[in-house]
């Protein structure tokens with residue numbers, strides 16, 4: 001049971017629902033914010049709780065109602081959920097019904113054969129651990145984080161169905177499944193009576209794999225898409241235009257999914273050309289990158305990360321100019337080729 005600390009009464013912005021858009025997620029009844037905040041990075045046990053709290057408050061004040069977790073976000077694993085649980089208790093407990101809180105299991109979490117994959121054993125135990133760490137009674141969405149080729153898809157989908165039927169989550173999602181796997185997952189979940197609410201794939205101007213089949217499946221089946229790393233981990237911002245600033249994600253040696261090597265000279269040429277278009281549109285590159293992702297009809301929400309509250313402010317301002325001319329889209333396509 002979440003109870004707010006009476007000594008630390010956070011008062012959210014009374015106008016928080018005026019700037020954000022809330023598109024419907026697929027054919028469901030639930031609307032998601034066009035921008036959601038992910039807690040993969042900068043919310044771990046090693047990070048500042050003060051900053052984490054400021055970012056979550058900033059996001060909620062700007063109308064971001066969806067917060068995305070996974071069992072292994074940290075470091076150490078599990079600590080982002082603990083941090084978010086702490087922020088819930090201190091600040092957001094009275095607003096639980098205004099929030100969509102998600103978690104996932106699939107990648108490695110604890111030692112041994114039951115701490116990774118897509119088995120019912122792992123998913124249910126992991127969901128229970130995540131509920132405990134966050135102090136929540138239920139997640140709004142629980143995801144299979146990745147397809148496990150060694151587990152029958154039926155078993156993974158039955159586990160998701162069970163997680164909903166047992167009251168641990170309201171909706172289910174899948175992440176990182178390809179088009180064919182998604183089509184199969186949709187069919188199984190439909191037969192079980194727990195429809196797939198949402199897919200969470202990576203999508204940004206530099207990684208358009210979902211356009212090659214997945215978006216068509218999602219559109220036809222009317223399943224939403226919450227797309228992660230819309231800024232390509234910061235590459236699609238103006239931060240790396242003149243080198244790698246200290247403290248940025250690419251500069252941090254512990255980062256294994258993004259480093260200075262990803263910022264090659266040809267890549268930088270592309271980013272600079274994209275930045276020129278953004279400037280001509282009166283936007284930061286981050287804002288244009290987010291508007292571009294949201295311009296794909298299959299996309300319900302862009303799932304951003306942040307290291308400071310100001311970045312969230314900047315990103316939410318993307319919603320002030322979401323339209324692209326045919327010429328702009330063509331120029332962007334030419335740069336990206």
Ligand SMILES: NC(=O)c1ccc[n+]([C@@H]2O[C@H](COP(=O)([O-])OP(=O)(O)OC[C@H]3O[C@@H](n4cnc5c(N)ncnc54)[C@H](OP(=O)(O)O)[C@@H]3O)[C@@H](O)[C@H]2O)c1
Pocket residue numbers: 037038039040041068069145175176200227228229230231232233234235237238239247248249250286287303304305306307308310311312314315
């Ligand atoms: N399902 C999956 O397998 C999966 C995988 C990855 C991520 N995700 C989810 O997606 C979320 C977002 O991923 P991501 O962090 O890679 O997203 P991202 O939005 O592409 O990158 C976030 C990083 O970009 C920089 N940034 C953000 N806003 C900025 C702005 N307005 N101006 C300049 N720089 C800005 C910051 O980097 P600095 O730290 O350098 O300041 C920030 O940490 C994760 O938290 C997680 O919830 C899911």
